[in-house]
Amino acid sequence: MLEGACHCGSVKWTYDLPLESVTACNCTVCRRYGALWAYGYLGEGITVSGEINSYSRGRAIDFNFCSGCGCVCYYTLKTKDDQGRRKIGVNTRMISDPDKIASLPIDHFEGLDSFEDLPRDHRTVKDLWF
Helix, strand or coil, rough: CCCCCCCCCCCCCEECCCCCEEEEEECCHHHHHHHEEEHHHHHHHHEECCCEEEEEEEECEEEEECCCCCCEEEEECCCCEEEEEEEEEEEEHEEEEEHHHHCEEEEEEEECCEEEEEECCCEEEHHHHH
């Protein structure tokens, strides 16, 4: 299980799913946040807690950040899928133990123009820590 928290520790998430990679997106929001996302569905191996503020990007996504320190901790889609699930992306940069994900490859999502997955470039999470 992976655990993440904002800088002040008020907002926390757990990720209890197999994780093979994380995603960097270059959309106008994600590139500013510098997030590395791990995906799933809220309540299905992913839990979140704490007092948050949200920023709504259009009608699709709520970015959720700590009310105290301002760290972007996760996002949720505003609508549920056909099975009634709400997709969530947790910001793995909030992870408590970075060594647990350091060797994971980074997937790249072209969220600015084409909304396509791009090929991997052999970089891993540890390549972006510094």
